Amino acid sequence: MYTEVFSGFLGSSADYWGADTVILGAPMDQTASFRPGARDGPRQIRSVSEVLEEYSPRLDRDLSDYRYADLGDVTMVPGRVEENLERIAHSARTVFRDGKLLVMLGGEHLVTLPAVQCAAEVYPGLSVVHFDAHADLREMYLGMRLSHATVMRRVVEIIGGGSLFQFGIRSGTREEFAFARSSVNFHGGLKSGDVVKAAEKLREKPVYITLDIDVLDPSFAPGTGTPEPGGCTPDELFAALEALAGLNVVGFDLVEVCPAYDRSERTSILAAKLVREAILLFAP
Numbered sequence: 001m002y003t004e005v006f007s008g009f010l011g012s013s014a015d016y017w018g019a020d021t022v023i024l025g026a027p028m029d030q031t032a033s034f035r036p037g038a039r040d041g042p043r044q045i046r047s048v049s050e051v052l053e054e055y056s057p058r059l060d061r062d063l064s065d066y067r068y069a070d071l072g073d074v075t076m077v078p079g080r081v082e083e084n085l086e087r088i089a090h091s092a093r094t095v096f097r098d099g100k101l102l103v104m105l106g107g108e109h110l111v112t113l114p115a116v117q118c119a120a121e122v123y124p125g126l127s128v129v130h131f132d133a134h135a136d137l138r139e140m141y142l143g144m145r146l147s148h149a150t151v152m153r154r155v156v157e158i159i160g161g162g163s164l165f166q167f168g169i170r171s172g173t174r175e176e177f178a179f180a181r182s183s184v185n186f187h188g189g190l191k192s193g194d195v196v197k198a199a200e201k202l203r204e205k206p207v208y209i210t211l212d213i214d215v216l217d218p219s220f221a222p223g224t225g226t227p228e229p230g231g232c233t234p235d236e237l238f239a240a241l242e243a244l245a246g247l248n249v250v251g252f253d254l255v256e257v258c259p260a261y262d263r264s265e266r267t268s269i270l271a272a273k274l275v276r277e278a279i280l281l282f283a284p
Protein backbone atom coordinates (compact mmCIF):
# COMPACT_ATOMS: atom_id res chain seq x y z
CA MET A 1 0.00 0.00 0.00
CA TYR A 2 1.24 3.44 -0.86
CA THR A 3 -1.61 5.44 0.59
CA GLU A 4 -1.11 8.60 2.60
CA VAL A 5 -4.26 10.02 4.14
CA PHE A 6 -2.84 11.99 7.03
CA SER A 7 -2.53 15.67 6.12
CA GLY A 8 -1.13 17.12 9.32
CA PHE A 9 1.76 19.54 9.72
CA LEU A 10 5.09 18.56 8.17
CA GLY A 11 6.20 15.15 9.41
CA SER A 12 3.74 15.06 12.31
CA SER A 13 1.99 11.98 13.60
CA ALA A 14 -1.56 11.69 14.90
CA ASP A 15 -0.38 9.86 18.02
CA TYR A 16 -1.38 12.04 20.97
CA TRP A 17 -0.05 9.76 23.69
CA GLY A 18 3.27 9.25 21.94
CA ALA A 19 3.84 12.99 21.57
CA ASP A 20 5.26 15.61 23.90
CA THR A 21 4.23 18.44 21.54
CA VAL A 22 0.68 18.82 20.22
CA ILE A 23 -0.42 20.94 17.25
CA LEU A 24 -4.01 22.14 17.31
CA GLY A 25 -5.85 24.35 14.80
CA ALA A 26 -8.28 27.03 15.99
CA PRO A 27 -9.98 28.12 12.76
CA MET A 28 -11.99 31.06 14.09
CA ASP A 29 -12.29 34.60 12.65
CA GLN A 30 -15.59 35.84 13.99
CA THR A 31 -14.46 39.16 15.49
CA ALA A 32 -12.21 40.23 12.59
CA SER A 33 -12.81 43.92 11.93
CA PHE A 34 -11.03 44.78 8.66
CA ARG A 35 -11.04 41.61 6.57
CA PRO A 36 -11.91 38.09 7.70
CA GLY A 37 -10.40 34.82 6.47
CA ALA A 38 -8.03 33.74 9.25
CA ARG A 39 -10.24 30.68 9.76
CA ASP A 40 -8.44 29.22 6.75
CA GLY A 41 -5.01 29.77 8.34
CA PRO A 42 -4.46 26.40 10.03
CA ARG A 43 -5.36 24.38 6.93
CA GLN A 44 -3.14 26.52 4.70
CA ILE A 45 -0.14 26.44 7.06
CA ARG A 46 -0.34 22.63 7.16
CA SER A 47 -0.78 22.42 3.41
CA VAL A 48 2.29 24.50 2.51
CA SER A 49 4.44 23.01 5.27
CA GLU A 50 5.38 20.20 2.91
CA VAL A 51 7.61 22.64 0.98
CA LEU A 52 9.92 22.74 4.01
CA GLU A 53 12.60 20.28 5.02
CA GLU A 54 12.34 18.74 8.46
CA TYR A 55 15.95 19.79 9.07
CA SER A 56 16.71 23.36 10.20
CA PRO A 57 20.26 24.38 9.19
CA ARG A 58 19.96 27.47 11.38
CA LEU A 59 19.33 25.37 14.50
CA ASP A 60 21.07 22.18 13.31
CA ARG A 61 18.06 20.25 14.56
CA ASP A 62 15.70 17.92 12.72
CA LEU A 63 11.98 17.37 13.29
CA SER A 64 12.48 13.65 12.75
CA ASP A 65 14.12 13.56 16.20
CA TYR A 66 11.00 15.06 17.84
CA ARG A 67 7.71 13.54 18.95
CA TYR A 68 4.91 15.87 17.85
CA ALA A 69 1.32 15.13 16.93
CA ASP A 70 -1.12 17.18 14.88
CA LEU A 71 -4.65 16.66 16.17
CA GLY A 72 -6.30 18.76 13.46
CA ASP A 73 -8.74 21.59 14.11
CA VAL A 74 -11.09 22.26 17.00
CA THR A 75 -14.60 22.23 15.51
CA MET A 76 -16.02 25.76 15.47
CA VAL A 77 -19.72 26.62 15.59
CA PRO A 78 -20.60 29.52 13.26
CA GLY A 79 -21.70 32.63 15.14
CA ARG A 80 -21.00 31.40 18.68
CA VAL A 81 -17.92 33.25 19.94
CA GLU A 82 -18.09 32.22 23.60
CA GLU A 83 -18.91 28.61 22.83
CA ASN A 84 -15.96 28.42 20.44
CA LEU A 85 -13.59 29.86 23.04
CA GLU A 86 -14.84 27.21 25.46
CA ARG A 87 -14.22 24.50 22.86
CA ILE A 88 -10.64 25.72 22.39
CA ALA A 89 -10.21 25.82 26.17
CA HIS A 90 -11.43 22.24 26.50
CA SER A 91 -8.74 20.96 24.12
CA ALA A 92 -5.97 23.25 25.36
CA ARG A 93 -6.62 22.36 29.01
CA THR A 94 -6.17 18.66 28.23
CA VAL A 95 -2.84 19.31 26.52
CA PHE A 96 -1.54 21.42 29.42
CA ARG A 97 -2.74 18.95 32.07
CA ASP A 98 -0.94 16.17 30.24
CA GLY A 99 2.27 18.21 30.43
CA LYS A 100 2.65 18.57 26.67
CA LEU A 101 3.69 21.65 24.72
CA LEU A 102 0.71 23.22 22.94
CA VAL A 103 1.39 24.61 19.44
CA MET A 104 -1.81 26.31 18.31
CA LEU A 105 -2.50 27.61 14.79
CA GLY A 106 -5.01 30.48 14.42
CA GLY A 107 -7.38 31.78 13.55
CA GLU A 108 -7.85 35.30 14.77
CA HIS A 109 -5.97 36.48 17.83
CA LEU A 110 -8.89 36.00 20.21
CA VAL A 111 -8.15 32.24 20.17
CA THR A 112 -5.14 33.00 22.37
CA LEU A 113 -7.38 33.94 25.30
CA PRO A 114 -8.73 30.46 26.18
CA ALA A 115 -5.28 28.92 25.69
CA VAL A 116 -3.65 31.42 28.05
CA GLN A 117 -6.48 31.00 30.54
CA CYS A 118 -5.94 27.24 30.68
CA ALA A 119 -2.15 27.56 30.74
CA ALA A 120 -2.43 29.94 33.72
CA GLU A 121 -4.70 27.45 35.54
CA VAL A 122 -2.26 24.60 35.08
CA TYR A 123 0.93 26.69 35.43
CA PRO A 124 0.60 29.35 38.17
CA GLY A 125 2.87 32.36 37.66
CA LEU A 126 2.52 32.16 33.87
CA SER A 127 4.14 34.91 31.78
CA VAL A 128 3.13 35.76 28.22
CA VAL A 129 5.46 36.94 25.45
CA HIS A 130 3.49 38.71 22.73
CA PHE A 131 4.82 39.50 19.23
CA ASP A 132 2.41 41.70 17.28
CA ALA A 133 2.07 44.95 15.31
CA HIS A 134 -0.95 45.80 17.46
CA ALA A 135 -1.17 46.30 21.19
CA ASP A 136 -4.56 44.48 21.39
CA LEU A 137 -5.03 46.19 24.76
CA ARG A 138 -8.40 47.89 24.27
CA GLU A 139 -10.83 47.65 27.14
CA MET A 140 -13.71 47.30 24.65
CA TYR A 141 -13.90 47.22 20.87
CA LEU A 142 -17.13 47.95 18.98
CA GLY A 143 -18.99 47.17 22.19
CA MET A 144 -17.28 43.80 22.61
CA ARG A 145 -15.15 42.69 25.54
CA LEU A 146 -14.13 39.60 23.58
CA SER A 147 -12.39 40.69 20.38
CA HIS A 148 -9.09 40.31 18.55
CA ALA A 149 -8.49 43.97 19.55
CA THR A 150 -9.05 43.39 23.30
CA VAL A 151 -7.40 39.99 23.70
CA MET A 152 -4.22 41.11 25.45
CA ARG A 153 -6.21 43.32 27.84
CA ARG A 154 -8.13 40.20 28.85
CA VAL A 155 -4.79 38.37 29.18
CA VAL A 156 -3.54 41.12 31.52
CA GLU A 157 -6.63 40.55 33.68
CA ILE A 158 -5.57 36.91 34.05
CA ILE A 159 -1.79 37.14 34.52
CA GLY A 160 -1.21 40.82 35.50
CA GLY A 161 0.54 43.47 33.42
CA GLY A 162 3.95 42.72 34.95
CA SER A 163 3.84 39.24 33.41
CA LEU A 164 3.10 40.42 29.85
CA PHE A 165 6.06 41.15 27.54
CA GLN A 166 5.10 42.86 24.26
CA PHE A 167 7.38 43.23 21.22
CA GLY A 168 7.00 44.85 17.81
CA ILE A 169 3.98 46.96 18.74
CA ARG A 170 3.50 49.87 16.33
CA SER A 171 -0.27 50.38 16.22
CA GLY A 172 -2.97 51.14 18.76
CA THR A 173 -4.94 53.97 20.30
CA ARG A 174 -3.38 56.66 22.48
CA GLU A 175 -5.08 54.99 25.47
CA GLU A 176 -3.65 51.59 24.61
CA PHE A 177 -0.14 53.00 24.36
CA ALA A 178 -0.53 54.87 27.65
CA PHE A 179 -1.69 51.65 29.31
CA ALA A 180 1.09 49.61 27.66
CA ARG A 181 3.83 52.04 28.72
CA SER A 182 2.59 52.23 32.31
CA SER A 183 1.34 48.72 33.00
CA VAL A 184 3.09 46.06 30.89
CA ASN A 185 6.64 45.27 29.70
CA PHE A 186 6.19 47.14 26.45
CA HIS A 187 8.61 47.23 23.49
CA GLY A 188 7.70 49.09 20.30
CA GLY A 189 10.35 47.31 18.27
CA LEU A 190 12.04 43.94 18.19
CA LYS A 191 15.60 44.64 19.35
CA SER A 192 17.44 41.43 20.20
CA GLY A 193 18.89 43.02 23.35
CA ASP A 194 15.37 43.66 24.67
CA VAL A 195 14.34 40.06 24.03
CA VAL A 196 17.48 38.75 25.74
CA LYS A 197 16.76 40.95 28.78
CA ALA A 198 13.17 39.70 28.91
CA ALA A 199 14.40 36.11 28.67
CA GLU A 200 16.61 36.70 31.71
CA LYS A 201 13.55 37.81 33.69
CA LEU A 202 11.61 34.77 32.52
CA ARG A 203 14.03 32.09 33.69
CA GLU A 204 12.34 29.51 35.96
CA LYS A 205 8.86 30.77 34.94
CA PRO A 206 6.29 29.04 32.75
CA VAL A 207 5.97 31.00 29.51
CA TYR A 208 3.32 31.19 26.79
CA ILE A 209 4.38 32.76 23.48
CA THR A 210 1.78 34.30 21.15
CA LEU A 211 2.90 35.38 17.70
CA ASP A 212 0.67 37.48 15.45
CA ILE A 213 2.10 37.11 11.94
CA ASP A 214 1.53 40.85 11.39
CA VAL A 215 4.49 41.64 13.65
CA LEU A 216 6.44 41.05 10.43
CA ASP A 217 6.54 43.75 7.80
CA PRO A 218 3.73 43.35 5.24
CA SER A 219 6.38 42.91 2.54
CA PHE A 220 7.22 39.56 4.14
CA ALA A 221 3.74 38.69 5.41
CA PRO A 222 1.00 40.39 3.35
CA GLY A 223 -1.54 37.61 3.97
CA THR A 224 -3.07 38.83 7.21
CA GLY A 225 -6.21 40.60 8.36
CA THR A 226 -4.77 43.93 9.48
CA PRO A 227 -1.33 44.52 7.92
CA GLU A 228 0.69 47.35 9.45
CA PRO A 229 3.71 48.87 7.67
CA GLY A 230 7.07 49.16 9.40
CA GLY A 231 7.46 45.68 10.82
CA CYS A 232 10.40 43.38 11.46
CA THR A 233 12.20 40.98 9.13
CA PRO A 234 11.96 37.18 9.33
CA ASP A 235 15.59 37.03 10.52
CA GLU A 236 14.85 39.38 13.40
CA LEU A 237 11.87 37.26 14.42
CA PHE A 238 13.76 33.96 14.18
CA ALA A 239 16.50 35.48 16.34
CA ALA A 240 13.94 36.65 18.89
CA LEU A 241 12.49 33.15 19.18
CA GLU A 242 15.98 31.72 19.54
CA ALA A 243 16.62 34.14 22.41
CA LEU A 244 13.69 32.51 24.24
CA ALA A 245 15.04 28.97 23.84
CA GLY A 246 15.83 27.31 27.13
CA LEU A 247 12.85 28.88 28.89
CA ASN A 248 10.03 26.73 30.20
CA VAL A 249 7.74 27.36 27.23
CA VAL A 250 4.42 25.57 27.79
CA GLY A 251 2.46 27.04 24.88
CA PHE A 252 3.07 28.73 21.54
CA ASP A 253 0.58 30.07 19.06
CA LEU A 254 0.79 31.65 15.63
CA VAL A 255 -2.31 33.60 14.61
CA GLU A 256 -3.84 35.85 11.95
CA VAL A 257 -2.58 34.17 8.77
CA CYS A 258 -5.24 35.01 6.18
CA PRO A 259 -4.74 32.89 3.02
CA ALA A 260 -7.22 34.89 0.90
CA TYR A 261 -4.70 37.78 0.87
CA ASP A 262 -1.68 35.55 0.40
CA ARG A 263 -1.63 34.92 -3.36
CA SER A 264 2.05 33.95 -3.43
CA GLU A 265 1.64 31.82 -0.25
CA ARG A 266 4.71 33.55 1.14
CA THR A 267 2.94 34.37 4.40
CA SER A 268 1.80 30.83 5.12
CA ILE A 269 5.18 29.36 4.12
CA LEU A 270 6.90 31.75 6.52
CA ALA A 271 4.32 30.83 9.17
CA ALA A 272 5.00 27.13 8.65
CA LYS A 273 8.74 27.76 8.99
CA LEU A 274 8.15 29.67 12.22
CA VAL A 275 6.11 26.73 13.54
CA ARG A 276 8.91 24.31 12.60
CA GLU A 277 11.50 26.43 14.40
CA ALA A 278 9.18 26.82 17.42
CA ILE A 279 8.84 23.05 17.76
CA LEU A 280 12.61 22.61 17.42
CA LEU A 281 13.26 25.37 19.98
CA PHE A 282 10.57 24.79 22.58
CA ALA A 283 9.63 21.09 22.57
CA PRO A 284 10.12 19.65 26.05
Ligand SMILES: [Mn+2]
Pocket residue numbers: 132133134212214215226256
Ligand atom coordinates in the same frame (compact mmCIF):
# COMPACT_ATOMS: atom_id res chain seq x y z
MN1 LIG B 1 -2.00 42.15 15.10
